[in-house]
Amino acid sequence: MTLEQIFATRAARLKASEIRELLKLLDQPDILSFAGGIPDPSLFPAEAFAQAFSDALTPARQAQALQYSVSEGYLPLRRWLVNHMETIGVPCTVDNILITSGSQQALDYLGKLFLSPGDTALVGWPTYLGALAAFNAYEPVYDRLRIGTNRAPADYIAAAEAAGGRVKFAYLSADFSNPTGETVDRAGREHLLDQAEAMGCAVIEDAAYQALRYDGEAVPPILSLEIARKGTIEACRTIYCGSFSKTLSPGLRVGWVVAPQAVIRQLVLMKQAADLHSSSINQIAIHTVAERLFDSHVAELRAVYQRRRDAMLDALARHMPVGVTWTRPEGGMFVWLTLPEGQDGAALLARSLETVKVAFVPGRAFFADGSGANSLRLSFSCASEPMIEEGMKRLGVLLRANQSAD
Amino acid sequence: MTLEQIFATRAARLKASEIRELLKLLDQPDILSFAGGIPDPSLFPAEAFAQAFSDALTPARQAQALQYSVSEGYLPLRRWLVNHMETIGVPCTVDNILITSGSQQALDYLGKLFLSPGDTALVGWPTYLGALAAFNAYEPVYDRLRIGTNRAPADYIAAAEAAGGRVKFAYLSADFSNPTGETVDRAGREHLLDQAEAMGCAVIEDAAYQALRYDGEAVPPILSLEIARKGTIEACRTIYCGSFSKTLSPGLRVGWVVAPQAVIRQLVLMKQAADLHSSSINQIAIHTVAERLFDSHVAELRAVYQRRRDAMLDALARHMPVGVTWTRPEGGMFVWLTLPEGQDGAALLARSLETVKVAFVPGRAFFADGSGANSLRLSFSCASEPMIEEGMKRLGVLLRANQSAD
Numbered sequence: 001m002t003l004e005q006i007f008a009t010r011a012a013r014l015k016a017s018e019i020r021e022l023l024k025l026l027d028q029p030d031i032l033s034f035a036g037g038i039p040d041p042s043l044f045p046a047e048a049f050a051q052a053f054s055d056a057l058t059p060a061r062q063a064q065a066l067q068y069s070v071s072e073g074y075l076p077l078r079r080w081l082v083n084h085m086e087t088i089g090v091p092c093t094v095d096n097i098l099i100t101s102g103s104q105q106a107l108d109y110l111g112k113l114f115l116s117p118g119d120t121a122l123v124g125w126p127t128y129l130g131a132l133a134a135f136n137a138y139e140p141v142y143d144r145l146r147i148g149t150n151r152a153p154a155d156y157i158a159a160a161e162a163a164g165g166r167v168k169f170a171y172l173s174a175d176f177s178n179p180t181g182e183t184v185d186r187a188g189r190e191h192l193l194d195q196a197e198a199m200g201c202a203v204i205e206d207a208a209y210q211a212l213r214y215d216g217e218a219v220p221p222i223l224s225l226e227i228a229r230k231g232t233i234e235a236c237r238t239i240y241c242g243s244f245s246k247t248l249s250p251g252l253r254v255g256w257v258v259a260p261q262a263v264i265r266q267l268v269l270m271k272q273a274a275d276l277h278s279s280s281i282n283q284i285a286i287h288t289v290a291e292r293l294f295d296s297h298v299a300e301l302r303a304v305y306q307r308r309r310d311a312m313l314d315a316l317a318r319h320m321p322v323g324v325t326w327t328r329p330e331g332g333m334f335v336w337l338t339l340p341e342g343q344d345g346a347a348l349l350a351r352s353l354e355t356v357k358v359a360f361v362p363g364r365a366f367f368a369d370g371s372g373a374n375s376l377r378l379s380f381s382c383a384s385e386p387m388i389e390e391g392m393k394r395l396g397v398l399l400r401a402n403q404s405a406d
Numbered sequence: 407m408t409l410e411q412i413f414a415t416r417a418a419r420l421k422a423s424e425i426r427e428l429l430k431l432l433d434q435p436d437i438l439s440f441a442g443g444i445p446d447p448s449l450f451p452a453e454a455f456a457q458a459f460s461d462a463l464t465p466a467r468q469a470q471a472l473q474y475s476v477s478e479g480y481l482p483l484r485r486w487l488v489n490h491m492e493t494i495g496v497p498c499t500v501d502n503i504l505i506t507s508g509s510q511q512a513l514d515y516l517g518k519l520f521l522s523p524g525d526t527a528l529v530g531w532p533t534y535l536g537a538l539a540a541f542n543a544y545e546p547v548y549d550r551l552r553i554g555t556n557r558a559p560a561d562y563i564a565a566a567e568a569a570g571g572r573v574k575f576a577y578l579s580a581d582f583s584n585p586t587g588e589t590v591d592r593a594g595r596e597h598l599l600d601q602a603e604a605m606g607c608a609v610i611e612d613a614a615y616q617a618l619r620y621d622g623e624a625v626p627p628i629l630s631l632e633i634a635r636k637g638t639i640e641a642c643r644t645i646y647c648g649s650f651s652k653t654l655s656p657g658l659r660v661g662w663v664v665a666p667q668a669v670i671r672q673l674v675l676m677k678q679a680a681d682l683h684s685s686s687i688n689q690i691a692i693h694t695v696a697e698r699l700f701d702s703h704v705a706e707l708r709a710v711y712q713r714r715r716d717a718m719l720d721a722l723a724r725h726m727p728v729g730v731t732w733t734r735p736e737g738g739m740f741v742w743l744t745l746p747e748g749q750d751g752a753a754l755l756a757r758s759l760e761t762v763k764v765a766f767v768p769g770r771a772f773f774a775d776g777s778g779a780n781s782l783r784l785s786f787s788c789a790s791e792p793m794i795e796e797g798m799k800r801l802g803v804l805l806r807a808n809q810s811a812d
Binding site: 004044046050062063065066067068102108134202251277 | 408409410412444445447448450452455456459460463465468469470471472473474475507508510511514518520536539540542543572574606607608643651655656657658659666668669676678679680681682683684685686687688
């Protein structure tokens with residue numbers, strides 16, 4: 001038996017992320033890319049990191065920075081996060097916090113903790129495709145999470161049982177989600193909590209973009225609303241996944257989970273078994289930089305990204321043909337375009353790369369059921385305002401030509 | 407339903423690593439600890455790392471160091487590893503290499519790739535307990551890997567089938583293993599390859615300590631021997647897991663896997679879904695430091711650790727009572743003690759911490775079947791020679807008292 005035969009069943013569940021494969025092709029200088037959902041590297045607080053790494057490697061501290069450390073995470077960073085969570089309405093202690101290698105790792109661990117094959121995960125149509133990739137390894141069934149509609153919890157439960165499992169969690173990015181840029185309002189969050197309570201399932205709140213609000217009023221985190229209901233985080237069923245990737249640096253791979261201690265204890269054991277701990281020196285450096293400039297740096301990012309979002313919404317309004325609609329995000333990095341029914345985002349991308357040289361991500365990859373062909377994701381995070389204007393103009397030309405051709 | 411009830415079945419499979427829990431208790435200044443299997447932090451190439459991080463964060467390079475990067479790993483580091491593997495007899499290309507967050511992560515991914523519940527993993531009695539922890543998440547059955555005995559492959563297969571699965575892999579650390587310090591000789595490795603071939607299973611070669619040989623002749627890696635048989639790595643069933651944790655720094659969490667491309671492709675997808683990639687900046691820093699001083703630094707480590715191993719073997723010979731036996735490792739960090747039958751390493755540790763204040767790891771945790779109570783692991787990596795002499799002397803006193811008391 002060959003190795004491939006041994007892991008054949010497992011391999012069938014893994015498929016390359018279309019986006020990451022796509023991004024490899026888009027590194028060409030003549031392409032105007034709105035594809036990658038990554039922070040603008042020119043905005044990284046690089047000098048602060050240089051100082052932080054240098055500080056971490058002074059003789060007094062180097063042994064700690066370069067040595068093994070505990071699976072729970074660097075205690076001063078967890079303390080900083082306790083304060084940070086308090087400022088966004090989530091009172092907790094260091095025992096409610098685990099440091100992970102980015103929030104992506106939290107999604108993997110939560111899939112591992114909750115999902116047995118055939119269990120149901122509720123996700124948006126569309127949703128973050130990295131979440132689908134993380135959960136897929138544990139062979140769930142997906143059902144469509146609809147917030148604010150009157151689909152009854154009993155219907156979700158019945159569907160899950162018919163699929164041979166149970167509803168284990170609802171996953172969502174409630175603020176400026178990837179890919180749509182949309183935010184779930186307070187009433188929607190309360191409704192979701194009611195539903196989760198009725199279904200007896202967990203809620204996974206992916207807060208990767210939460211700090212990047214440009215206007216409108218902040219909505220409390222779902223976990224904050226649940227703590228307000230129950231009086232203590234220990235009684236909650238919401239698990240909050242945070243990340244420094246969109247605020248300080250993704251390259252250091254530092255994120256965190258906030259949850260009841262019963263959950264954190266399990267995740268700590270899981271992390272101990274899976275990679276021992278996240279990088280010691282990176283946790284120290286993130287702590288140093290966060291302590292020094294988190295708030296001021298995020299304010300700076302918000303100012304820059306807001307201008308880009310404004311430029312994109314403005315350009316879309318001027319250049320898109322009738323029949324194309326899009327979201328108006330109050331934060332984050334993404335605008336979500338819906339093309340007239342019957343058009344195909346993937347085919348459009350192929351034509352776009354050939355003709356107008358504009359890149360974006362076709363929407364279908366974000367749908368657990370393979371629908372959503374007539375949608376696409378645009379990111380404004382790495383584009384200058386003139387580039388956004390030029391890109392949307394070209395895209396408008398292409399879409400008009402496309403519609404005439406149809 | 408509470409969250410705990412939701413993940414109850416999963417949680418039962420996770421248990422805290424006795425060693426890591428133990429290490430938390432041993433940070434007391436009056437304890438002479440031979441428990442932790444960690445590198446001596448005073449030997450870290452800290453200045454070289456300070457320079458490397460500083461270089462990585464110069465304006466020309468900082469965007470790359472702080473940004474997302476590819477799941478496969480930093481290409482210059484993979485190129486360096488191609489050369490490194492060549493020097494130890496493993497010809498391969500960058501497409502045979504994945505960078506992981508320590509070799510622990512490789513074990514987790516390999517468990518995920520190969521094991522379905524009920525499948526059999528062959529491991530030593532004893533074996534690295536972190537491997538058991540990583541594999542446990544995937545619910546294998548363990549069978550005892552016996553190298554160089556004439557247990558027939560058909561017997562392993564029959565036992566696996568009786569347990570409801572198949573033999574998926576044999577896992578071992580062939581060089582100066584954790585916990586025994588023992589090395590599998592060339593004939594043993596060839597025998598293992600014969601058996602794996604007959605069983606149609608993979609071989610996971612954990613090479614975490616391989617570079618730390620103090621005397622005796624180097625035995626080629628199992629993967630090297632298999633390539634010699636088959637002509638190309640692509641036809642091999644051995645998967646090599648390397649780590650910089652014991653040579654440069656564990657705190658950066660950088661390890662690697664060398665395997666046929668068919669395996670690497672699967673692991674890349676798995677990593678993409680599980681944590682996107684290992685820290686960009688850490689991979690860059692490890693590459694810089696490895697390129698600059700890997701060989702000379704490892705030579706330095708070998709010289710220091712060799713003296714400590716010699717001191718420990720010498721002290722054991724003088725202080726241990728009759729009836730206690732131990733291994734004579736040619737490298738690594740560990741000596742494995744076997745007490746007379748009926749004695750208990752855990753009970754001995756409790757007495758030791760109370761009376762003579764010497765710490766070590768009781769052996770049972772390293773046995774998948776819970777046997778091995780009359781054994782213990784001593785690490786010499788972090789102890790000075792006088793401390794080793796004093797520690798072994800105290801341990802000898804305790805063991806004599808113990809034997810008189812019995």
